[in-house]
Amino acid sequence: MAKQSCCHKKKLRRGLWSPEEDEKLMNHIAKYGHGCWSSVPKLAGLERCGKSCRLRWINYLRPDLKRGTFSQEEEDLIIHLHSLLGNKWSQIAAQLPGRTDNEVKNFWNSYIKKRLRERGIDPATHQPLAEPAAAPCRAVFGDVVDLIPPTTTPLQAPLAADSMPLDGVKLPLDWPVAGTAAPPPSSLSRSSCYHQLQGACFDMDALQQHCAAAAVPAAPVVPSASSSSTLTSMAEAEHCNASVAGADGLPWLELGPNAVADAGHVDSYAGALDELRWSEYFDAAFQAAASQQGALQAGQCVYSGKDDVAVHFDVHGLSNWC
DNA sequence: AATCTATCCAACCGCTTTTAA
DNA sequence: GTTAAAAGCGGTTGGATAGAT
Numbered sequence: 593m594a595k596q597s598c599c600h601k602k603k604l605r606r607g608l609w610s611p612e613e614d615e616k617l618m619n620h621i622a623k624y625g626h627g628c629w630s631s632v633p634k635l636a637g638l639e640r641c642g643k644s645c646r647l648r649w650i651n652y653l654r655p656d657l658k659r660g661t662f663s664q665e666e667e668d669l670i671i672h673l674h675s676l677l678g679n680k681w682s683q684i685a686a687q688l689p690g691r692t693d694n695e696v697k698n699f700w701n702s703y704i705k706k707r708l709r710e711r712g713i714d715p716a717t718h719q720p721l722a723e724p725a726a727a728p729c730r731a732v733f734g735d736v737v738d739l740i741p742p743t744t745t746p747l748q749a750p751l752a753a754d755s756m757p758l759d760g761v762k763l764p765l766d767w768p769v770a771g772t773a774a775p776p777p778s779s780l781s782r783s784s785c786y787h788q789l790q791g792a793c794f795d796m797d798a799l800q801q802h803c804a805a806a807a808v809p810a811a812p813v814v815p816s817a818s819s820s821s822t823l824t825s826m827a828e829a830e831h832c833n834a835s836v837a838g839a840d841g842l843p844w845l846e847l848g849p850n851a852v853a854d855a856g857h858v859d860s861y862a863g864a865l866d867e868l869r870w871s872e873y874f875d876a877a878f879q880a881a882a883s884q885q886g887a888l889q890a891g892q893c894v895y896s897g898k899d900d901v902a903v904h905f906d907v908h909g910l911s912n913w914c
Numbered sequence: 915a916a917t918c919t920a921t922c923c924a925a926c927c928g929c930t931t932t933t934a935a
Numbered sequence: 936g937t938t939a940a941a942a943g944c945g946g947t948t949g950g951a952t953a954g955a956t
Binding site for chain 2: 606607608609643644647648651652694695698699701702703
Binding site for chain 2: 937938939940941942943944945946947948949950951952953954955956
């Protein structure tokens with residue numbers, strides 16, 4: 593479908609919005625709602641394309657936006673979510689009430705990337721930068737990474753349990769794990785799970801099938817200011833999973849699905865985030881990794897205690913669980 | 915004071931997905 | 936089932952600004 597961008601149409605203003613334009617748009621939406629965006633500019637008396645109006649509203653004029661600098665908690669959460677989801681800015685932003693995908697993306701590109709590099713962490717992979725490419729251990733799905741801290745710590749010498757920020761948080765039961773002789777125990781703290789994860793291959797497709805096979809009803813959609821909420825879905829999926837197997841759920845979901853889904857409950861998970869200092873986590877993990885650099889053999893995966901086992905943590909389709 | 919460079923961020927572009935006729 | 940429009944999304948660009956020279 594070869595469509596010419598609406599912005600190429602003649603007579604349409606482009607570039608920065610004037611206060612008058614903002615006011616017109618805000619007044620119009622306050623009175624009538626946005627309805628169909630393509631009709632908004634005409635009805636609001638603006639010489640803009642609908643797309644431009646939509647973007648302006650979503651990224652700047654929306655009343656529920658939180659302006660200003662990102663807090664440490666938000667930064668930590670972005671880093672963590674990026675390690676799980678990659679450049680899924682809208683999904684990441686959906687977990688940050690009052691923040692837009694554009695804002696999160698800009699913050700990532702202008703600030704977090706730089707900080708991670710300064711700490712010797714590749715922002716694309718969340719792995720130590722100095723590492724030589726270890727092809728067999730490369731994450732299977734590009735920039736989607738893992739739940740495992742970037743460390744060279746071998747299986748015999750894992751990070752101290754008390755250094756694991758989510759220690760005590762339960763990982764779900766029956767996570768399909770390929771490449772392990774035995775299934776994980778029915779309930780794992782993050783630290784114990786960390787041991788399990790080393791050398792394990794998580795197969796989310798299998799997980800989906802697992803859910804599907806259990807004939808779990810589709811999770812209800814939780815209304816949210818954002819159009820989609822992966823972690824909300826994941827939260828619901830966690831219920832699904834728990835209902836199937838009696839598990840306690842995904843690590844971050846200890847916060848409770850409402851804490852994630854309900855934009856009004858920022859405090860509830862911001863509070864929980866006090867114990868979830870991911871940047872410090874990465875620092876500590878990387879330092880531990882650096883201190884044990886000598887123990888890492890060439891080509892050995894920094895995430896795996898076994899150099900012949902690829903770490904697969906496939907989160908594609910997470911939003912479609914169950 | 916003038917110029918250059920780096921950084922930030924709003925906005926645009928083009929592609930994909932969803933929805934409705 | 937097909938098609939077109941609308942909406943959503945992520946990458947990129949360009950202007951404004953601050954800091955360095």
